[in-house]
Amino acid sequence: MTSASAPGPATDLPQHLNIVALETVFTGLPPITLPEPHTFSLTVYERTRPNQVAERLKDADIAIVTTVVITAQALEACPKLRLITAIVAGTDSLDLPACKARGIRVLNASGCNVDAVAEHAVGLYFAARRKMVPSMQQLHQGLWPQRGTIIHSALTNGEAPRSCRDETVAIVGYGGVGKRVSALVKALGMAVVVAGRKGEEASVPAGRVPFWEALAAASVVVICCPLAADTANLVSTAEFAAMKQADCVLVNVARGGVVDEAALLVALQTGQLGGAAVDVFAVEPAGPATSPLLAPAVAASGLNLVVTPHTAWLAAQTKANQHAMLLENLHGFITGVMVPERIRA
Structure with missing residues (x-):
């Protein structure tokens, strides 16, 4: 990974550092090392609930995390904490303003999962465009021998599904994942438009299309943007109405809160959307009690809805990247040489 100088090495660090890994269930840990003369103790937890964070980090100098929620209140009980390093790209579970106010550096693993997420997005597109879930349901119901054909399920x-060369993909969020999705779908013959920021239609950068125009032009919309205050429920009732293609497919590999799940379900039920495929949910871990998309009636309804349990990131290369970036972040924090794109606070 390419590194660049950040504002100097960490000062006033004790020579012996207490490192606490709060949740290793998702990625595990590589063998930890620190630059000399620093030594360390390491406490590892497979899982940590939000109400356990303060107690487990009360004596920590460094925290290693994935997705556990860390609030400003929890941080108040962690007077020694100097670094939170996330083994994942997303840091929306961390109170970044509170970290900054307390002088806690936050580093992430930006770009660790770009290939995996982009490839999963393309897989979700094919599953939705080819209506694989409704077709599988009818197969399991034994309808093929009863009816002689169930091609109508696709x-x-x-109308029969589009081929790739007939698709126009609008990409919402043009970071590492968005750029990789763009390259993959172009290689398949699809046209691509990159949506500008919603609400900034008058100042769209070169190479991008105003947000609403992108939705109107698209036969596929791929959501790749991070969850932030300005992207919460970014796509809801008005945005689904703006998707003019009757067979338009939505793919969300960003964060669940970017898409209004209730509005998405209505758009599918009313035929406003041709299909949807989501890997992320507003509340995770997700289930029938937390997401309308997972209600038993929806699963049995034959809707063209593909759901996966936030596994787009999962790949051997992602894990290798995460482990390498974790070690780089630990060493970089101590030496002051960090990758700027990974600095979140």
């Missing part, structure tokens, strides 16, 4: 509004 039709949208009575």
Whole structure:
């Protein structure tokens, strides 16, 4: 990984550092090392609930995390904490303003999962465009021998599915994942438009299309943007109405809170959308009690809805990247040479 100088090495660090890994269930840990003369003790937890964070980090100098929520209140009980390093790209579970106010450096693993997430997004597109879930349901119900054919299960509004060369993909969020999705779908023959920021239609950068125009032009919309105050429920009722293609497919590999799940379900039920495929949910871990998309009635309804349990990131290369970046972040924090793109606070 390319490194660049950040504002100097960490000062006033004790020679012996207490490192606490709060949740190793997702990625595990590589063998930890620190630059000399620093030594360390390491406490590892497989899982940590938010109400356990303060107690487990009360004596920590460094925390290693994935997705556990760390609030400003929890940080108040952690007077020694100097670094939170996330083994994942997303840091929306961390109170970044509170970390900054307390002088806690936050580093992430930006870009660790770009290939995996982009490839998963393309897989979700094919599953939704080809209506694989409704077709599988009818197969399991034994309808093929009863009816002689169930090809209608792959039709949208009575029409056969588009080929890749007939697709226009609008990409919402053009970071590492968005750029990789763009390259993959272009290689498949699809046209690509990159959506500008919503609300900034008058100042769209070169190479991008105003947000609403991108939605109107798209036969596929891929959501790749991070969850932030300005992207919460970024896509809801008005945005689904703006997707003019009757067979339009939505793919969300960003964060669940970017798409209004209730509005998405209505758009599918009313035929406003041709299909949807989501890997992320507003509340995770997700289940029928927390997401309308996972209600038993929805699963049995034959809707063209593909769901996966936030596994787009999962790949051997992602894990290798995460472990390498974790060690780089630990060493970089101590020496003051950090990758700027990974600095979140």
